[in-house]
Amino acid sequence: xxxxxxxxxxxxxxxxxxxxxxxxxxxxxxxxxxxxxxxxxxxxxxxxxxxxxxxxxxxxxxxxxxxxxxxxxxxxxxxxxxxxxxxxxxxxxxxxxxxxxxxxxxxxxxxxxxxxxxxxxxxxxxxxxxxxxxxxxxxxxxxxxxxxxxxxxxxxxxxxxxxxxxxxxxxxxxxxxxxxxxxxxxxxxxxxxxxxxxxxxxxxxxxxxxxxxxxxxxxxxxxxxxxxxxxxxxxxxxxxxxxxxxxxxxxxxxxxxxxxxxxxxxxxxxxxxxxxxxxxxxxxxxxxxxxxxxxxxxxxxxxxxxxxxxxxxxxxxxxxxxxxxxxxxxx
Amino acid sequence: xxxxxxxxxxxxxxxxxxxxxxxxxxxxxxxxxxxxxxxxxxxxxxxxxxxxxxxxxxxxxxxxxxxxxxxxxxxxxxxxxxxxxxxxxxxxxxxxxxxxxxxxxxxxxxxxxxxxxxxxxxxxxxxxxxxxxxxxxxxxxxxxxxxxxxxxxxxxxxxxxxxxxxxxxxxxxxxxxxxxxxxxxxxxxxxxxxxxxxxxxxxxxxxxxxxxxxxxxxxxxxxxxxxxxxxxxxxxxxxxxxxxxxxxxxxxxxxxxxxxxxxxxxxxxxxxxxxxxxxxxxxxxxxxxxxxxxxxxxxxxxxxxxxxxxxxxxxxxxxxxxxxxxxxxxx
Numbered sequence: 001x002x003x004x005x006x007x008x009x010x011x012x013x014x015x016x017x018x019x020x021x022x023x024x025x026x027x028x029x030x031x032x033x034x035x036x037x038x039x040x041x042x043x044x045x046x047x048x049x050x051x052x053x054x055x056x057x058x059x060x061x062x063x064x065x066x067x068x069x070x071x072x073x074x075x076x077x078x079x080x081x082x083x084x085x086x087x088x089x090x091x092x093x094x095x096x097x098x099x100x101x102x103x104x105x106x107x108x109x110x111x112x113x114x115x116x117x118x119x120x121x122x123x124x125x126x127x128x129x130x131x132x133x134x135x136x137x138x139x140x141x142x143x144x145x146x147x148x149x150x151x152x153x154x155x156x157x158x159x160x161x162x163x164x165x166x167x168x169x170x171x172x173x174x175x176x177x178x179x180x181x182x183x184x185x186x187x188x189x190x191x192x193x194x195x196x197x198x199x200x201x202x203x204x205x206x207x208x209x210x211x212x213x214x215x216x217x218x219x220x221x222x223x224x225x226x227x228x229x230x231x232x233x234x235x236x237x238x239x240x241x242x243x244x245x246x247x248x249x250x251x252x253x254x255x256x257x258x259x260x261x262x263x264x265x266x267x268x269x270x271x272x273x274x275x276x277x278x279x280x281x282x283x284x285x286x287x288x289x290x291x292x293x294x295x296x297x298x299x300x301x302x303x304x305x306x307x308x309x310x311x312x313x314x315x316x317x318x319x320x321x322x323x324x325x326x327x328x329x330x331x
Numbered sequence: 332x333x334x335x336x337x338x339x340x341x342x343x344x345x346x347x348x349x350x351x352x353x354x355x356x357x358x359x360x361x362x363x364x365x366x367x368x369x370x371x372x373x374x375x376x377x378x379x380x381x382x383x384x385x386x387x388x389x390x391x392x393x394x395x396x397x398x399x400x401x402x403x404x405x406x407x408x409x410x411x412x413x414x415x416x417x418x419x420x421x422x423x424x425x426x427x428x429x430x431x432x433x434x435x436x437x438x439x440x441x442x443x444x445x446x447x448x449x450x451x452x453x454x455x456x457x458x459x460x461x462x463x464x465x466x467x468x469x470x471x472x473x474x475x476x477x478x479x480x481x482x483x484x485x486x487x488x489x490x491x492x493x494x495x496x497x498x499x500x501x502x503x504x505x506x507x508x509x510x511x512x513x514x515x516x517x518x519x520x521x522x523x524x525x526x527x528x529x530x531x532x533x534x535x536x537x538x539x540x541x542x543x544x545x546x547x548x549x550x551x552x553x554x555x556x557x558x559x560x561x562x563x564x565x566x567x568x569x570x571x572x573x574x575x576x577x578x579x580x581x582x583x584x585x586x587x588x589x590x591x592x593x594x595x596x597x598x599x600x601x602x603x604x605x606x607x608x609x610x611x612x613x614x615x616x617x618x619x620x621x622x623x624x625x626x627x628x629x630x631x632x633x634x635x636x637x638x639x640x641x642x643x644x645x646x647x648x649x650x651x652x653x654x655x656x657x658x659x660x661x662x
Contacts, residue, residue, distance in 0.1 A: 001433055001434040001435065002430065002433055002434070003427060003432070003433065003434055003437065004429070004430070005434075006434060008456055008457075011434075011437065011456055012456060014434070014437070014438075015437075015441060015451070015454075018441050018445065019441075019445070019450060019451040022445075022448065022449075022450040022451070023450050023452065024419075024450065027420070027450075027452065028452075029450065029451065029452040029453060030451070030452065030453055030454070034453070035420070035422070035452035035453040037420065037452070037470075039370070040371065045376075047420075047422060047452065047453060047468075047470070048453065049422045049423075049424055049453065049454055049455055049466070049468055050424070050455050051424035051425075051426055051455045051457050051464065051466055053426050053457060053458075053459050053460060053464060054460065055460035055461075056426075056457060056458055056459065056460055057457070088355075089358070089366070089368065089378075091366070091378060091380045091468060092380075093380055093381070093382035093466050094382075095382055095384050095387075095464070096334060098335070099333065099335070101334070102332055102333055102334065103332040103333070103334055103336075103337060103342075103345070104332070106334065106342065106345070106346075107345075110346060110349050110350075114349065114350070114353075117353065118353075119350060119353040119354050119355065119358075119360065120346070120350040120353070120360065120361070121354065121358065121359075121360040121361065121366035121368070121378065122360060122361055122365070122366040122378060122379065122380060123346075123361070123380055124380055124381050124382045124466075125339055125342055125343060126339075126382050126384060126387060126388070127384075127387055128384050128387065129384060129385065129386035129387055129461065129462055130460065130461040130462070131460055131461065133382065133384060133426070133464050135380070135382055135424050135455075135466035137378075137380055137422060137468040139368075139378070
């Protein structure tokens with residue numbers, strides 16, 4: 001059977017089923033943004049790992065070495081933020097094709113990597129047969145009572161994101177379509193190449209008891225939200241007019257004839273946080289978030305008690321749309 | 332400047348220099364088989380990571396999926412053994428080219444991976460533009476007083492390995508030279524594809540106070556021993572006639588006109604342990620090792636106080652050989 005037939009998440013499910021029995025009691029393995037391992041009294045270690053392959057995750061001749069070093073780490077740091085934790089150590093494996101890049105490229109890569117100020121404690125370097133290969137593992141820590149998971153959304157929860165969606169996907173489309181340079185297209189490419197992991201936001205949300213479920217947006221809300229729904233056994237209704245899209249993306253989409261909302265829901269690589277909040281506490285969380293970060297939480301819908309992990313999309317009149325949005329699947 | 336000009340270890344040194352200042356006090360980063368992070372009272376967390384790339388570390392059409400799953404994990408477990416620790420959790424990133432392998436291949440890969448009984452707690456799956464890419468991170472633990480490092484060899488220490496050298500390199504040569512199948516060549520390939528990490532040996536050696544320095548042999552003793560010498564600021568004299576070579580390798584080398592000793596010293600991927608032992612305690616360690624494991628430690632030389640991290644090779648008469656052996660360098 002081909003892997004394409006079961007898909008990325010089918011493969012992960014198959015792996016999780018084979019290894020589920022071997023996870024020690026009190027440890028949490030496959031199924032969330034990080035694994036959770038008991039650490040000191042009242043505190044846990046968080047662990048996440050991500051693999052980036054040239055030609056799949058980045059184009060070597062379009063992203064600078066400095067941006068690549070920063071982005072490769074950013075996508076991992078985002079996973080720690082998505083549990084309400086704080087990153088403490090990183091490990092890097094780097095596969096470099098013979099003659100492809102020089103020492104200066106490596107120095108710039110590490111300058112980007114260092115920009116977050118998180119220590120690098122080890123790794124591996126090797127040659128590669130073709131493309132550049134980057135694997136990063138990040139360790140983080142969090143107080144147990146502040147760890148947020150995908151499995152804790154409840155029917156009635158309000159759903160929010162911590163920033164606008166779709167700019168990164170639009171930047172990738174600018175690159176793939178080779179659009180001519182302009183201040184707007186340059187800025188979209190910049191947003192694709194320099195995502196900011198929402199570390200401060202994640203740690204802050206971890207301290208809010210009314211925040212129930214939390215994860216980061218890497219494959220697009222349409223795909224990522226399903227993980228929360230499946231893990232929590234709830235459904236969701238998303239208000240399409242509420243999907244936050246930057247003025248930059250709206251303008252570019254109008255010019256290019258793109259569907260900005262589709263990019264926002266399915267494009268991925270936004271690395272904002274996706275959360276569900278107790279409806280009774282939503283207003284307070286919103287007010288405190290805005291006071292802390294100087295910008296709003298974007299409310300995009302609510303969890304429903306259908307029991308099915310399905311998303312219903314509603315238009316401005318609250319009517320169900322026939323559109324179905326699908327996020328990124330690697331196989 | 333080309334990376335080939337500074338080499339794999341030049342690159343690692345450059346990275347370590349850039350990140351050295353950011354490592355928290357009491358933590359140990361780049362420079363040993365694992366990073367060491369304080370854990371509970373008197374105990375530390377060990378972390379290691381390794382990247383395997385198709386065409387560099389393995390040939391997909393020659394190694395079975397089951398063997399590959401086991402070997403990819405074995406080389407990481409060996410790093411935990413090399414610190415005197417015990418592995419507790421693993422994380423796997425897997426990049427698979429579209430259409431290259433099926434679900435059955437994955438199932439066999441994970442059957443091999445599971446064979447060590449260490450839990451898989453997370454990872455990443457992605458497509459790959461060309462070859463199969465595997466990155467594994469292993470967490471282990473050890474009592475602080477039992478952790479063995481590369482930096483603790485002393486002049487006068489006796490040097491030993493926990494098993495014969497060169498079989499794995501000979502197996503690779505059988506594959507690359509496409510030698511005809513025979514019981515001997517099949518067995519050498521098997522030793523290349525199914526290394527056994529010396530986990531029990533590593534944990535046992537951790538409990539022996541007279542064992543000073545410890546590491547695993549991945550690039551060949553000629554290269555790996557230099558890491559101990561540099562970290563400990565000692566030299567070494569190696570008795571060439573004492574290098575342990577299996578009867579199988581001796582026989583095959585004689586038939587093929589290979590230099591068995593060169594394969595043993597420079598071939599790598601043996602994944603036995605390399606250690607230095609206080610000379611006053613060496614006999615006791617040897618006796619207890621043999622009682623525990625039913626086979627000898629192989630004494631191959633001693634540490635010297637030259638101060639230079641250089642290896643002198645001695646022949647049967649104790650005379651210096653002009654041979655210089657170099658281990659594997661990835662760039």
